[in-house]
Amino acid sequence: MKISSEQPTESVNFVFYGERPCLDFANTLRRRRDPLHPTVDLLGPTKSLTSWIDTGRSKASWAKDLPGLQMNTDEINALHIGELRDAIILLAEHKLEDSENTSTKSLITAVDTLNKWSAKAPQYFLSMKDDCEGFLLRPTLTPEQILGFVAQDAIIFFGTESSKRLKTCSHERCGILFEDRSNGMKRQWCSMKECGNRMKARRYTQKVATSLDSQQRENQ
Template sequence: MPDRDLPEDLVLPLATGEPWWYWSGGRPAVDFVNTQRERWRRGVETLITPADLSAWLVQAHVMDEPAAVSQAVLAQARDLREAIDALLVATIEDRAAPVAAVTLVDDWLVFAGVRPQLVPDAAGGVPRLTERAAADSPRRALGMIALDAATMLGTEQRSRVRICASETCSGRFFDRSPAGRRRWCSMRTCGNEAKARRHRQRLRKTFH
């Protein structure tokens, strides 16, 4: 499956978004933003059902196993996603961050914290420091995504946030290249296309 192109004749809204998820964002917060696809054009929602969100969180490695998600949490997850994107775009365009988006992401951070627990050793020996089981895994997972977004957008890491340079792609990504000059969401798709276009232009110059 190509990283970015959705079929023209896609029947919208989708029944499930799972076949259209992609993972070239470089980190969970960016992959999450990319679940709203074709932001440059149609704006295709790929978190359609509560089960979609549960499956996505597992595939993104922020939740261990599928868990029940309510419609309310799905709606809140989409709001979180759009708040992260608003901050991401403001960062790239060097604009002031929308305060409402900052507040919304901040509201999620409380769910991200590690909840330590000290338990007695089964054999009655030394106590053991572990983590309390998450009472509400989806919310906790979304809290981890909010924390990832806050780390990316609230620190020096913000200089590495990008939108793909292709005119027909709105893929967001976090640039982990050593020089920090990556331009394409994926070399396999958008990067290759640009290379082919430059090649065609060179050929035209040579022969005309």
């Protein structure tokens, strides 16, 4: 997989269409089906784990109550981010394709990676307010614990019936993963704004063009 190390020419930002932390985290590696659009790592040099979480607070329900990070994300090795993200993507692709091409060794390694990082999930402590009239939640949240939080969610997702709702956006150039929580599992797109409206407009244009072509043939 070729990953672009340069700033993409199009505007590519964090998206939170996955419905859960592990899929939104996987989607920070914008994988494209179109070879003309290289895969872009949104957690690369220009952006960070901190900015991903900060953006998620305003866009993803699961991130709204997460506290701020307690240290700079530069203190976590980028290889750790890639290791966890690659494990989630591998398990997702295996689930979607029910592929026999994925080696047992790769699957075991991915599972071990999730379990290893899950052990680093955040811890929360309760304490009294200074006036002793209420309580405060004292979380500890470091970059490693963010990855632990994501890994824990991935374990719950892949280990339960929820994984049956895993889908990839139907747009031919999109590779965004999401959990389809719609009634009847009829969701096709990562979002209507991102891909759905574009595909509908394209189909309408094709329909009009086909209709005009048919009329021209009839008039000949």
